[in-house]
Amino acid sequence: MADWDIKKLRILRTLQELGTVTATAEALHMTPSAVSQQLTGLAKQLGVTLLEAHGRRVRLTDAAQLVLRHAEAVFAQLERADAELLDYLQGEAGQVRVGAFSTAIPALVVPAVQELRRTHPGLSVAVREAEAEAAYELLAEGSVDLALSLAAHAPTPRDPKFSRVQLLADPLDVALPAGHPLAAEPGLRLADLAGEPWIFGSSGPWSQITTTACESAGFVPEQAHAAADWGAILSMVAAGMGVALVSRMAMAAGTVSRTERGGPGVALRVLHADQPRRHVVAAARRGSEGAPGLAKVLAALRQAADQSQGEAHIR
Secondary structure, three states: OOOOOHHHHHHHHHHHHHOOHHHHHHHOOOOHHHHHHHHHHHHHHHOOOOEEEEOOEEEEOHHHHHHHHHHHHHHHHHHHHHHHHHHHHOOOOEEEEEEEOOOHHHHHHHHHHHHHHHHOOOEEEEEEEOOHHHHHHHHHHOOOOEEEEEHHHOOOOOOOOEEEEEEEEEEEEEEEEOOOOOOOOOOOOHHHHOOOEEEEOOOOHHHHHHHHHHHHOOOOOEEEEEOOOHHHHHHHHHOOOOEEEEEHHHHHOOOOOOOOOOHHHEEEEOOOOOOOEEEEEEEEEOOOOOOHHHHHHHHHHHHHHHHHHHHOOOO
């Protein structure tokens, strides 16, 4: 296979355009002898005669014309590559891989991706569902570029491996059976539910979030039933089997359907006096957060988080 040298092909193309070695040398800031040496070397690499004498000038041979026809296609492809590379360097192209916990995907990631498709169509986002510590394991091993998780399960801000950004503080509301004596209690506080049977996961983030919130309110919740699925939790609440904390972000984003909420069997109450919250954070490998593409995805997630906080309410 012939050795195609891009630099020498550009010299040959310039010679075709300008007609003389001297003019070519001036245009390319070379000496005429250097131009001649480069073209002689190209002819040897390709195994063909590229130039023939024509009076005091030189003329490109048919072989040289054939070479340039193919070279033009190469030059055009290189121009496209330069343009795409510039887009990549400016964060307008490439792929950013995001690992996120289940509730954050419809609430934050999907709106961010939709916005990026509108504003930066050349930038793609690959989403991978990952819960709690798993998101950071994926981030550390390089399987994702950005991890969305809960602050309770994130590395500390002092961890040298990661850079963290808080996206939002998700309010936690309480779900009670519709006929519960406290369902219509004005000024309901979390501490008012200290003696109630509670429903939350036996392990994992939601278990820790529930117990931490209740302990902050001065009591240890009695776990009557263990469940991690929203539909299962709220169906038990609707059946009068206990009370539970629920994520307002999950409710507002449609993660929990109207049927799963228990319909008229569940009363959702805002704990105005002592509103517990769970903090959603995004993390990147330290030093990578300034990469243009990743920065654009992070900005879109911030925008989605701001919109989510502005719109979140109990429906």
